[in-house]
Amino acid sequence: MNSAEDNILIKRSFTDVITDYYQLTKPGITMSVLVSMLVGFILGSGANINFVTLIHALIGTYLIAAGTGAHNQFIERASDGLMKRTSKRPLPDQRIDSKSGMIFSLSLIFSGLMYLILLVNPVAGAVSFATALIYLGVYTPMKKVSPINIAIGAVPGALPPVGGWAAATGNIAEPGMWLLFGIMFFWQVPHVLSIAWLCKDDYSSAGLKMLPRKDEKGIKTVFWSLVCTLSLFPVTFALYQFDISGMIFLVAGIVFALGFLFYTIKFGIDRTKANAKKMMFASIAYLPLVWIAVFVDRFFV
Structure with missing residues (x-):
């Protein structure tokens, strides 16, 4: 790190630094x-919810998800710096140096993995770690290779x-x-495609091959x-058919x-940025409305 960067970091308050590390974790995505x-x-618990296990699962999942978001920003710090929507993130803006970002993100991922294995169960740990590996090891590099990255990232x-x-x-x-x-x-998939359509010029300038780039x-x-x-409809109905959720969820989900x-149809008819x-x-x-319907159906019916 050069002296100019040192001076920038020295003048920043402790609260500012904590805020930047928090932003590095992609808090919105982590909460989702x-x-x-x-x-x-x-839904997996059925009638008996083990709240102690639930708390441990939330903590371990948070650590891995936050670390995955942070490591994604570490990997993409160069391309983030080329896009308007991401250029002010902590790493491309040099408010956090890359080495610190890498250590921070990997520490979160591996501490979350060990937490889930030891305090929840190894299967939960394996699923969460696989999520991080696919996101970081397959989806992230594929963004510069092929538009199929959107399906992989899903x-x-x-x-x-x-x-x-x-x-x-446990299974x-x-x-x-x-x-x-x-x-x-x-x-x-349609969620990401709508964002990619809105930001296609930004993505192209950073060399990211999102689908709209070659789909003028x-x-x-x-x-x-x-x-x-359209595929959301049969999946919603199947959750009802398998007696995983009830009529409240079925009606609300549809x-x-x-x-x-x-x-989506409105965008299909007139593919403007406003409709995107x-x-x-x-x-x-x-998504939050559907999850609310799940909770209402599970606890209040």
């Missing part, structure tokens, strides 16, 4: 991971409820957890968005999927 893990844990993005179910049951062989995986997977007319973007949004589909933004907000609203 925790909520999705919680849904998997509760896999680790969909694994948190599987990790929650595994934390509750990954039950159909319920994979139906939850399906909801997360099919939700995430948006035909492929719309096709895969519609396929995945209504929310219809709302998501409406804005509406589709993005519809996707942002969809």
Whole structure:
């Protein structure tokens, strides 16, 4: 680190430094991971929820998810510096030096792994660690290679409820957890595609090969968005058919999927940035609303 960087760091307060490390963990994504893990844990627990195990699962999952987000920023610090939406992150803005970022992120990942193995169960630890490995070792480098990265990235993005179910049951062989995986997977693809359409110039300037880069007319973007949004309907119905969730969830899930589909179709008809933004907000609203329906169905019916 040069003297100019030293001077910048010296003048910054302790609170500023803590805030930057917190931002490094991608707190929004980390919170989404925790909520999705919680849904998997509760549904996997059936009538008997072990709250001690749940607390340990939340702590261990938080550590791995936060470390994964931080290490992703460490890996992508150069390309982040080339994009307007990410150039002010702590690493490209040099508010945290790269070595410190790497040590911080890896410490979180491996401490979370050991925490889950020792205080929850090895299966939950394995699922969470696999999530981190796929995200960092496959999805992240594939962003510079092929647009298929969006489908690959949806896999680790969909694994948190599987990790929650595994934390509750110690296995990954039950159909319920994979139906939850399906909801997360099919939700995430159009969600990411809407963001990629909005930021396609930014992504291209950083050399990231998101799908809209070579899809100027948006035909492929719309096709895969519609396929995945429509797939939410049978998965939602299957959760009801397998008696994992009840009628409240079924009705609410279909209504929310219809709302998501409406804005996806609207984007498909007129592929403007304004409609892409509406589709993005519809996707942002969809997932928490569905998880709320799960909780209402589980605890209040």
